[in-house]
Amino acid sequence: MSFQVALNFEDGITRFIQCSPDETVAEASYKARINIPLDCRDGACGTCKSMCESGRYDGGDYIDEALTDDEAASGLCLPCQMTPHSDLVLRVPSSSAAAKTAAATHRATLAALTHHSATTVEFTLEVEDREALDFLPGQYVNIAVPGTDQARSYSFSSGPGQQRISFLVRTVDGGAMSGYLTDRARIGDRLDVTGPMGSFYLRDIARPALLLAGGTGLAPLLSMLERLAQHPAAHPVHLIYGVTTDQDLVHLDTLEDYAGFIPGFTFEHCVADAASTARNRGFVTGLMDASTLHDGDADVYLCGPPAMVEAVREHIAGLGIAPASFHYEKFTPAAARETARAA
The missing domain is CATH 3.10.20.30 (Beta-grasp domain)
Structure with missing residues (x-):
């Protein structure tokens, strides 16, 4: 053993x-x-x-x-x-280079492609050596964009125990991977996946946990929930999922399924658009108070765009609460990063 x-x-x-x-x-x-x-x-x-x-x-x-x-x-x-x-x-407390190791690259095949909306795409890969690609729920990999010399980083939306690996992506105009997924992707395409990477991953659930997702930041939290579905926690887990418009909402049925069989799991969602038909209109911070954070006796996992991450951090500080632990991942489209660097 x-x-x-x-x-x-x-x-x-x-x-x-x-x-x-x-x-x-x-x-x-x-x-x-x-x-x-x-x-x-x-x-x-x-x-x-x-x-x-x-x-x-x-x-x-x-x-x-x-x-x-x-x-x-x-x-x-x-x-x-x-x-x-x-x-x-x-x-x-050492770099991988100092330990004389590096992330491994795996060959994969595009197995499924779903356009949830004009701006949200989900794709699934079959990895040739799947047993060699271990990862922690919440981590990401770098995926080479077919037909280019570029790669993009995406968090797994699938769990470590699932045979296929999946990713939830927000498409942007001019994006290398966005252009591929929108215009050129075909089932059977070959892609290279390098990883896993990242320090944003699910730790042992030793107390109540609050999961916060903004847009496609839901992806790594879905991976965490899949892990919890296989290994339930002894403490409650609550997820708050926020998007900009109703069209941005994805996987509500998946969250409903998880709520049905993960003991202690609950979730809410909100939409920022005032014209939304959602029950909760506004931002995730509007659904957070001292009780949601268990007066600080909670581990917080947050994934979303930089503005959301900062807003949540300021909101929690404004409540005068320090969570037991706070893990977060900011994501910014590569095109936006390149524009910022040029400016």
Whole structure:
């Protein structure tokens, strides 16, 4: 028997290794040719000190100078000493380059393409070596745009356990991937996928969780919900989904399905357009108060455009509440980034 250990490096690259209960994470890493920072191997120097964000383990033997009791209580650990009791997610304070590793590239085939609206497209890929493409729910990959020398970053909307991988994309005029998906994409096209990457991913649900999505920022939260559907949490999870117009709403039926079989999961949606027929008109902040945040005893996951992310952060600060943890991902269309750089 072995456990899966996700090593998330400070540059966002994630590598997965297998580790048996009788070997240390550092030993398993080196077997996989991943050189995490290490000096003593004896729990004496603290060089390999990392943060365990998910899972159970035996911390092993070490001296206080390498890892204090307070640090251990906060989730810090020494990979050179720890042995797993379950799957683990470790945040390693080193770049992937320093560990002499890199994100892998996988060949994939376009298997499905759905135009939800004039501005929202969903596409699904079949990956040749699907078993080799592990990821944490919430992470993203870089996808090469066929017929160009460009690539775009998209969060998985599918869960890690699903055979096919899916993505939810907002199309923009002049966008490289937007042009491909709108005008040229054909089922059977070949694409290269590189990853996984990103530090925005679902941690262990140790308290109530609030998920906030703006537009196609719903994608990584769908991946998280698929994970929770397979491994239900013991705490309530609430999602607030906001869009600009009624035409931007997607996957409400999927959210209804999740609400039916994920214990403790609820959701609301809102539309900014005053002409909307939605029950809630306005922004996600209008559906957030102290009770939604459990007076701070909540983990917040937020994905949306920069303006939304900043508005939510200001709103929470205005409530005088500091969530137990706050994880967020901003997304900006590549065309907008290039325009900003030119300006």
